[in-house]
Amino acid sequence: MxxxxxxxxxxxxxxxxxxxxxxxxxxxxxxxxxxxxxxxxxxxxxxxxxxxxxxxxxxxxxxxxxxxxxxxxxxxxxxxxxxxxxxxxxxxxxxxxxxxxxxxxxxxxxxxxxxxxxxxxxxxxxxxxxxxxxxxxxxxxxxxxxxxxxxxxxxxxxxxxxxxxxxxxxxxxxxxxxxxxxxxxxxxxxxxxxxxxxxxxxxxxxxxxPTEDAAYARQFARRLLSAYLTVPAYAAFHEWLGRGEQLKPLHEAWAAGDREAATRAIPDEVVDALVLHxxxxxxxxxxxxxxxxxxxxxxxxxxxxxxxxxxxxxxxxxxxxxxxx
CATH class of the missing domain: 3.20.20.30 (Luciferase-like domain)
Structure with missing residues (x-):
């Protein structure tokens, strides 16, 4: 069931x-x-x-x-x-x-x-x-x-x-x-x-x-994802899933202290896979x-x-x- x-x-x-x-x-x-x-x-x-x-x-x-x-x-x-x-x-x-x-x-x-x-x-x-x-x-x-x-x-x-x-x-x-x-x-x-x-x-x-405004959904989702995907356990999880290279710019910007750049660095295809809209x-x-x-x-x-x-x-x-x- x-x-x-x-x-x-x-x-x-x-x-x-x-x-x-x-x-x-x-x-x-x-x-x-x-x-x-x-x-x-x-x-x-x-x-x-x-x-x-x-x-x-x-x-x-x-x-x-x-x-x-x-x-x-x-x-x-x-x-x-x-x-x-x-x-x-x-x-x-x-x-x-x-x-x-x-x-x-x-x-x-x-x-x-x-x-x-x-x-x-x-x-x-x-x-x-x-x-x-x-x-x-x-x-x-x-x-x-x-x-x-x-x-x-x-x-x-x-x-x-x-x-x-x-x-x-x-x-x-x-x-x-x-x-x-x-x-x-x-x-x-x-x-x-x-x-x-x-x-x-x-x-x-x-x-x-649940919105057809993709720009809104992605902007909202990126703020959440940047905070979570930089947590060591989630970073390792997505490395294991095969997203290491896709998320490398996110981790580099986060490590440099540039939170805005880190958020922008998450590719649309990752956002769309992890947050349905x-x-x-x-x-x-x-x-x-x-x-x-x-x-x-x-x-x-x-x-x-x-x-x-x-x-x-x-x-x-x-x-x-x-x-x-």
Whole structure:
């Protein structure tokens, strides 16, 4: 079964004003809502609100950084949402980035692979209600047991870009969450997952700017992409995907401190591959290419557009067209 998700909260819509929209999403064909955690909302609050507003939508985090909460606090947050929405919550965790972990939270971004692995191993035990007293390679937990373990422990997915983390995701978790890739890149990710990934979930956050104003869409997308593609993990990801030479001018300008030149240096073909734009019908066709290539759960991240700003009723019409029905 292919699921169909939407990232919440939507840009330009206050969190408290999402209720009517969330209530309508199942009727538009959406099965999931997913949250992210960078510098906006935290990952859990929008999903807790959605759990109260909709009795059917599945709720997922994409993703919660493993460094910014202690292991026990992360287990408690996950258990709380799993109790609020029994059988409907998926916990997505990942290494995040040095900017979010170190620069914004003052926590060393050390040994990301091992920290993710150790966190998954701890969460498996904690969310099953076990008492955890263990030394992991990256942290130690002494005598912790959840007072309210969820009746249904949530599946755990890992943010994964390159082969090492993708293999970890299918070996120790229930699937992988990937990000900032084009539909043509999906087969390489699926190949890296290999036969061990059969039956595992593969989520992709897909950025969609539903406007026929290509200049606007590319300008908006370039600002986002310049900030992300210069993060070491994403730079290595796109090197692995074969975009090293295309993105070399971006990295050179960024290293020289010229952010404007770096933003301009991203080629149109890269922008168009990573951020879908055009009429909503055309965007939906592009999303379907991800599904055909092996993504089991496309999760749309909707960008604001002039059309949406000009017409308050346009959002629901666009979401209907972008949905799977």
């Amino acid at each position: 292919t699921r169909w998700g939407l990232t919440l909260p939507l840009d330009g819509v206050p969190l408290h004003a999402h209720r009517a929209l969330v209530e309508e999403l199942p009727g538009l064909g959406y099965t999931d809502v997913w949250s992210a955690e960078t510098a906006g909302t935290d990952a859990f609050t929008p999903l807790a609100m959605a759990a109260a507003w909709s009795p059917t939508l599945r709720l997922g985090t994409a993703i919660v950084p493993v460094h910014t909460r202690g292991p026990a606090l992360l287990a408690m947050s996950a258990a709380t949402l799993a109790e609020a929405a029994p059988g409907r919550f998926v916990l997505g965790v990942g290494a995040s980035s040095p900017a979010i972990v170190e620069r914004w939270n003052g926590i060393p971004h050390t040994e990301p692979y091992r920290r993710v692995r150790d966190t998954v191993r701890f969460l498996r035990r904690a969310l099953a209600g076990e008492r955890v007293d263990a030394e992991y390679e990256t942290f130690t937990v002494r005598g912790f047991r959840l007072e309210r373990p969820p009746q249904t422990p949530p599946p755990i997915l890992l943010a994964a870009l390159r082969p090492g983390m993708l293999r970890l995701a299918v070996r120790e978790a229930d699937g992988a969450i990937t990000n900032f890739l084009g539909a043509a890149d999906v087969p390489k990710v699926v190949e890296a997952v290999g036969a061990a990934g059969a039956g595992k979930e593969l989520v992709a956050r897909i950025f969609v700017c 055009g009429a909503p019908e055309a965007c939906r066709e592009q999303v379907l290419r991800y599904v055909e290539a092996g993504i089991t759960t496309p999760v749309l991240a909707l960008f604001p557009t002039p059309e949406l700003a000009a017409d308050p009723g346009a959002l629901r019409r666009v979401l209907r067209v972008l949905g799977p029905s």
